[in-house]
Amino acid sequence: MTAPSRPGGGTAPPAGLAARLRSVPWRQDLPASLVVFLVAVPLCVGVAVASGVPAELGLVTGIVGGLVVGLLPGSSLQVSGPAAGLTVLVLEAVREHGLDSLGALVLATGVLQLGMGLLRIGRWFRAMSAAVVHGMLAGIGLILLFGQLYATAGRPAPGTGLGKIAGLPGLLADILTGRSAPSPVLLGAGTLLVLLLWPYLPARVRSLPAPLAAVGLASAVTAIAALPVDRIRVEGLAEVVRIPDASSFAAVAGPGGAGTVLAFTLIASAETLFSAAAVDRMHHGPRTDYDRELTAQGVGNTLCGLLGALPMTAVIVRSAANVQAGARSKASRTLHGVWLLLFAALLPAVLGLIPVAALAAVLVHAGAKLVPVRRIGALWRDHRGEAVVLAATAGAIIATNLFEGVLAGIGLAVLKSAWQTSHLHIGVEDPADPDGPLRVCLTGQATFLRLPRLLDALERLPADRPVELDWSGLRHLDHACTVALVTWAAQHRARSTEPLEVDPPLPTAV
Numbered sequence: 001m002t003a004p005s006r007p008g009g010g011t012a013p014p015a016g017l018a019a020r021l022r023s024v025p026w027r028q029d030l031p032a033s034l035v036v037f038l039v040a041v042p043l044c045v046g047v048a049v050a051s052g053v054p055a056e057l058g059l060v061t062g063i064v065g066g067l068v069v070g071l072l073p074g075s076s077l078q079v080s081g082p083a084a085g086l087t088v089l090v091l092e093a094v095r096e097h098g099l100d101s102l103g104a105l106v107l108a109t110g111v112l113q114l115g116m117g118l119l120r121i122g123r124w125f126r127a128m129s130a131a132v133v134h135g136m137l138a139g140i141g142l143i144l145l146f147g148q149l150y151a152t153a154g155r156p157a158p159g160t161g162l163g164k165i166a167g168l169p170g171l172l173a174d175i176l177t178g179r180s181a182p183s184p185v186l187l188g189a190g191t192l193l194v195l196l197l198w199p200y201l202p203a204r205v206r207s208l209p210a211p212l213a214a215v216g217l218a219s220a221v222t223a224i225a226a227l228p229v230d231r232i233r234v235e236g237l238a239e240v241v242r243i244p245d246a247s248s249f250a251a252v253a254g255p256g257g258a259g260t261v262l263a264f265t266l267i268a269s270a271e272t273l274f275s276a277a278a279v280d281r282m283h284h285g286p287r288t289d290y291d292r293e294l295t296a297q298g299v300g301n302t303l304c305g306l307l308g309a310l311p312m313t314a315v316i317v318r319s320a321a322n323v324q325a326g327a328r329s330k331a332s333r334t335l336h337g338v339w340l341l342l343f344a345a346l347l348p349a350v351l352g353l354i355p356v357a358a359l360a361a362v363l364v365h366a367g368a369k370l371v372p373v374r375r376i377g378a379l380w381r382d383h384r385g386e387a388v389v390l391a392a393t394a395g396a397i398i399a400t401n402l403f404e405g406v407l408a409g410i411g412l413a414v415l416k417s418a419w420q421t422s423h424l425h426i427g428v429e430d431p432a433d434p435d436g437p438l439r440v441c442l443t444g445q446a447t448f449l450r451l452p453r454l455l456d457a458l459e460r461l462p463a464d465r466p467v468e469l470d471w472s473g474l475r476h477l478d479h480a481c482t483v484a485l486v487t488w489a490a491q492h493r494a495r496s497t498e499p500l501e502v503d504p505p506l507p508t509a510v
Contacts, residue, residue, distance in 0.1 A: 032325035033335035035209065036079055039321045040336060041343065042211040043366070045232065045351060046359040047082040048310060050148060051090040053099060054240040055232045055351050058082045059344045060309040066337015069300040069312070070330055074293030076286050078272075078279045079318040079333045080300060082310040084366045085136075085271050086264065088143045090310060092401065093260045095159070100308075101251035103244035107305025108252050109264040110298045116265075117295030122273060129413040131379070131386040133274055134372045135393025136267065136406050141370025143398060144363055151360035152188030153180045154230065161398035183227045184357035191218045191361035209321065211362050218358035232359070234352040237344050242308030264301075264311050266406065272297050272314040279316070282323045317366070385420070389413050422447040426457045437466035437501070443473030448480040458488050466498040482507065 040062050048058030058081075065080030093105055116122065139161075146164040150157035153175055158164050174180040191214045198210035222229060251257040276288040293314070300312050322332055343350075372390075379387035393409025400408075422445040429439040438461060446454065461467055471477070471485070486506050493500050 028326040028328045029332040030335065032322055032327035032332040033339065035325040036318050036322045036327075036332065036336040037339035037343075038212045039209040039318055040079070040081055040340060042215045042354075042359065042362055043084075043315075043317065044082055044340070045354065046211075046362050046366075047084055047087055049232065049356065049359055050084075050087045050144065050151075050363050051082075051310060052094045053090070053102065053310065054235050056235060056237050056240040056344060056348070057309045059340055060237065060241065060307055061304050061312045063337050063340045063344065064300050064303050064307070064309065065312050066333055066335070066340060068303055068337075069296050070334035070337055072292075072296035072299060073289065074296040075276050075279065075288040075314065076330055077283060077319065077323055077327055077333070078276055078288070078293075078314045079322050079336065080272070080297065080312050080314050081318060083268075083271060083313040083315050084144055084363060084370065085140050085313065086267060086311055087363075088140055088147075089260070089263055089267065089401075096256060097251035097260070100242060100244070101248045101257070102310075103242055103305045103308035104248040104252050105257060105260055105264065105305070106301055106309065106311045107244060108261045109268065109311055110301030110303070110305055112261065112265045113269060113294055113298030113301055115298075116269065117291050117293075117298055120291045122269075122290035122292075122294035129386075129389065129410070129417075131389040132393050132406065132409040132413050133270055134375060135390040135409050136270070136397065137370045138372060138376075138390065139394035139397030139405055141367040142394065144367035144370070148360040148363045148367065152184060152192075152357045152364065154184040154357065155180065165398070181228070184229045184355070187218055187222065187227065187229060187355055188357040188361040188364075190221070191215070191358045192365060195362065195365045211365075215354055215358050215362060218355055218361075219353045222355045222358075223353060227355070230356045232351045232354045232356065234348050236348055240308075243306060244308060263406070268297065268301070268311055268313040269294060275314040275316045275319060279314075279319045279323060282320065285328070385416050389416060418447070419449055421445060422449045424450040424454065426454065428457070428461075435465075437468045437499075438462075439468045439470065441473060442469075442471040445476045446471075446474050446481040447476065447478045451480055451484055454481060455484055455488065458485075458492075461492075463492070463496040464498060467492065467500050469500065469502045471502070472504055 041059075044058035044062040045055045046058075048055045051058075062081035069080045090102070094102055097105065143161045143164065146161070146168065147157040149168070150164070150171060153171060155171060155174070158167050171180075175185055194214040194217060195210050198206060198213065221227070222231070252261060272293065273288075273290055276290065276293055280287050297312065297314070304310065304312055318336075322336075325332075327333070376387055376390060379390065389409060389412050392412050393405060395405075396408040397405030399405070424442065424444040424446050427441040427443070429441070431437070431439070440458070440461070442454075469485075469489070477485075489500060489502060489506055
């Protein structure tokens with residue numbers, strides 16, 4: 001049987017072939033990978049520069065995130081690479097331990113993530129308070145924003161979060177009085193303006209990613225006008241790769257290095273898995289296996305550590321761009337790694353055209369987007385305790401450092417939850433008969449957190465009235481409250497001539 005012929009000659013494709021071709025994943029994944037690549041280039045480079053390391057190391061991490069993690073099981077559409085969320089911590093680690101020790105720190109992070117994934121700890125990250133996570137991102141975003149404002153003016157930023165904030169009035173005065181060079185300031189402001197106005201441009205123009213367009217325009221203006229601004233220093237992939245040696249691991253052995261590794265692990269894992277939850281809500285494909293995704297991130301960070309590159313996480317900006325571009329499978333994120341490798345290998349000189357002020361403006365914009373302004377407003381209206389935890393976590397990160405700030409936020413969230421779950425109702429019923437017994441009913445959770453209130457209520461009871469204490473409605477009675485009730489009952493019986501009845505009976509020994 002021959003295939004039907006077309007009116008103009010030739011043979012028509014078999015029935016259903018066109019539909020099958022349209023369903024081939026690469027038809028969507030190939031263009032999606034190019035979109036992700038265009039989004040990733042300025043962000044990989046910007047994160048590296050803001051972290052105080054050569055720009056090429058950001059590309060190395062992006063390449064590993066695409067070519068290695070992109071092929072591993074876990075999440076099908078989320079994209080991994082260097083993230084703005086770790087910028088502040090990496091900068092602190094490089095300043096404290098040196099660039100040569102960064103690989104050892106990242107390698108230890110990857111090994112720890114591998115162990116956590118194999119022990120199936122990934123799913124437990126879903127139990128972390130959302131207020132702490134958003135507070136962590138807000139704190140990182142604010143430090144990143146404030147720090148990169150100095151870079152847009154060509155000035156070094158103070159080393160601490162509070163120092164960055166305290167120095168802003170002086171920075172503004174330098175800009176307004178002309179003590180700062182005007183070229184980087186105007187270039188950074190122009191780049192930021194492009195980023196802010198890009199969503200309002202026609203859809204055909206917006207098909208080009210905003211960070212790439214903004215950085216490309218700034219680079220073109222710098223080259224055409226020969227502006228006297230600092231540009232990215234280019235060394236090449238072979239020159240920046242630093243395989244850690246035995247001396248590099250000395251940083252991990254000390255308490256400071258161990259704390260940095262724990263901070264890398266906690267924040268990278270939390271950001272990855274929370275990003276996975278967000279990406280899963282954007283598509284209808286396979287859901288994320290959290291333990292496998294954590295294992296994949298461990299493999300990626302182990303390899304990044306061996307290459308002396310930046311730590312990686314799954315990045316929500318690139319992941320969202322991947323989904324919105326129509327990606328259907330892992331091929332898209334893997335191909336984006338191929339394009340990054342080809343770019344870094346064949347066109348490294350292009351990086352030398354990028355002005356530092358433009359990248360700083362991109363990161364100012366990225367830092368601002370990490371601050372969940374709308375979420376804070378909604379939380380304040382409906383869940384003020386969560387809003388307090390979010391703000392306290394962000395403030396603690398700015399005042400101390402990332403690791404201690406996150407621990408403070410987790411501690412505050414635990415205390416808030418303990419306080420809310422230990423709700424205790426103390427009801428005192430006074431009968432119409434003045435000589436009748438007072439009935440005291442305890443319901444809820446009697447924990448040490450409510451002990452002062454419980455004792456205040458019991459000690460206010462008159463000694464010349466009979467009392468009936470009913471604690472059968474308590475769902476939980478901890479040891480501290482048990483001791484307090486037994487002690488109060490003994491003291492009340494000793495000083496009162498009126499009977500005290502307790503239902504059910506209290507233990508005789510605690």
